[in-house]
Amino acid sequence: MVKITLPNSEIKEYQDGVTILEIAKNISPSLAKKAVFATANDIDSPLNKSITQDCNLILHTSDEPKSLDNLRATLSFFLGKAIKKFDQTAVLGDHGFNDGGFFYDSDIATGQISADQLPEITKLVINELNQNNKLVCVRSSIDEAITIFKENSYQVELLKSLKTDYVYINTFEDYKDFSLIPLLTNYQNIKYFKLLFVAGAYFLGKSSNKMFQRISGTAFFSKKELEEDEKKREIARSHDHRVLGQQLDLFFVNPEIGAGLPYWLPKGATIRRIVERYIIDKEVDAGYQHVYTPVLANLNLYKTSGHWAHYREDMFPPMDMGDGELLELRPMNCPSHIAIYKYKPRSYRDLPLRIAELGMMHRYEKSGALSGLQRVREMTLNDGHTFVALEQIQDEFKKVLKLMMEVYRDFDIKDYKFRLSYRDKANTEKYFDDDQMWERSQSMLKGAMDELGLEYYEAEGEAAFYGPKLDVQTKTAMGNEETMSTIQLDFMQPERFKLTYVGADGNDHRPIMIHRGIIGTLERFVSYLIEIYMGAFPTWLAPIQVDIIPVNNDLHQDYVKKIEADLKKEGLRVQADLRNEKMNYKIRESQTQKIPYTIIVGDQEKLSGNVTIRRYGQEKQETLNESSFIELIKSDIANFSRED
């Protein structure tokens, strides 16, 4: 007999060799139905596991969010099996679960799997699932697993790349696979899954490796969740800045004019202009000196900076001017600001010296990376470089963070994560070669974050080639992670450009550079704003703040024009809609264009000098006199349309 201790401290006795599923059934049939896996003496175990010694047992059910991973890992297993059925020659590669669902990578000698074949593969998966209770899942060491899968060199490499000590070996008749977490051995309830797309994926995530065919899908425990997931994807599309950008006439990209080269239409340009004015004012207040520097420079500048050696892949090819001069479109602004630093001898009294610019840069992004305003080939970075003495780093770092938080508050940005981005130790050729400096600057950044008590996560291989970064990661409507803001520590370029300042001791010293982008690039930032506001901009950012509509075009035209002129005088962005259309038509358009305030005026308003307003998204109307309205909208703008 074995003694099983349950989470409520109750102890039950069972026959030696009892399976976890049997225990679950004994406790309650409904529990057994919902059970996904168990933790037995702190080891995650599948339900088919036999218990041969006393243990603490926790059963995990489908109610727990993390059980979803086990479900998806299980589907990945059956997908792999289905692919093998689909084509005997398939070589199976990476597989498993991720945030959105599950996937299986395979390599089929006879050709690529196409999207049309997904229904066929789906049927095969269903067939496999219908063969009940044949799946056996056993925990084993990596070494054992390597022996079992020795015939598939890809699987062996995968197993070797794992950071865990154990995997689960899953056997279904003569088919074997491994997973990182226990599978559902009572998989007969699995019904709610969907294969979504076929894509390419490099083996082990390295573009130098072979590309496998990835089939991805998603799965849930209930039909409702699966349907909600589908709905969520639809909603995401309605937040997509590319869709809204067209609906609201904000920007366009025309491939015939140039992929990745966006055109800002008047309304999008207005939003951008407001953002630009805002951030420049904010930075000037914070002690930054704004400059303008050229987008072109002699290639030698980027040879000195190290860009040509470490960043060439992302740079446009140099322009050969025919007389030996090579001009380069700049991919970053730092060398330009270094030139400004070098313009004069600098003293310790000048530090921290803060140079800022809305600097236009060009990067030759890979065609597959381009996306609306999020990834472009010409972008304007809200760039700033502070030159500091060593002992000023900490303070300046804090100042930048403080500025960043203020800006986030004004734009109502709440959903982000801090990421400390280090270089990849295993792949140092991408970075400047100076181990000591890397160690030092990485630990300084981490120290500063720890001191501030801010939460962050660490990522190797995400650093700039010249130094580690603190990145602010946000998510796009489509769920991709993007870097918005960044603060970077750079000991390298001051060295390469031999920057100096005269210290209090009269000797030359080397400054350190802090690179920082608060709102990142205007392109990405505005795309982010479009998505979080869903195109319904707060009044201070709205390209058109007020839309004025007469009840009758002829009778009320003069009054509409008077109000328009009054509001314009107050600096408001107003449009008077005097088109030959009915009032209702105009109101509808005002709403679909998401204009914050719609003013409707007729006889009543004209007589009393009032306006009747309707706010975007509300049906309620309110009549007030013109000056009260001006007061109202002005305070709305002044507090960034925040409620608090």
Place this chain on the structure above:
RNA sequence: GCCGCUUUAGCUCAGCAGGUAGAGCACCACCGUGGUAAGGUGGGGGUCAGCAGUUCGAAUCUGCUAAACGGCACCA
């Protein structure tokens, strides 16, 4: 850049079997229009992404190129 998919009017999309193109919205004209989400009638508009091929004949079949989209890789 790689894999998959897509590309028809300004926009959203029909055109499923090769026989020289359609709808709704938008645009233009005329008529109409008084209180909070689309008034009516008529009209203009397309080398069916580009190039080549198969065919008596190609939006439709084949190949190449480009771009968009979903991933992978890369990244602000």
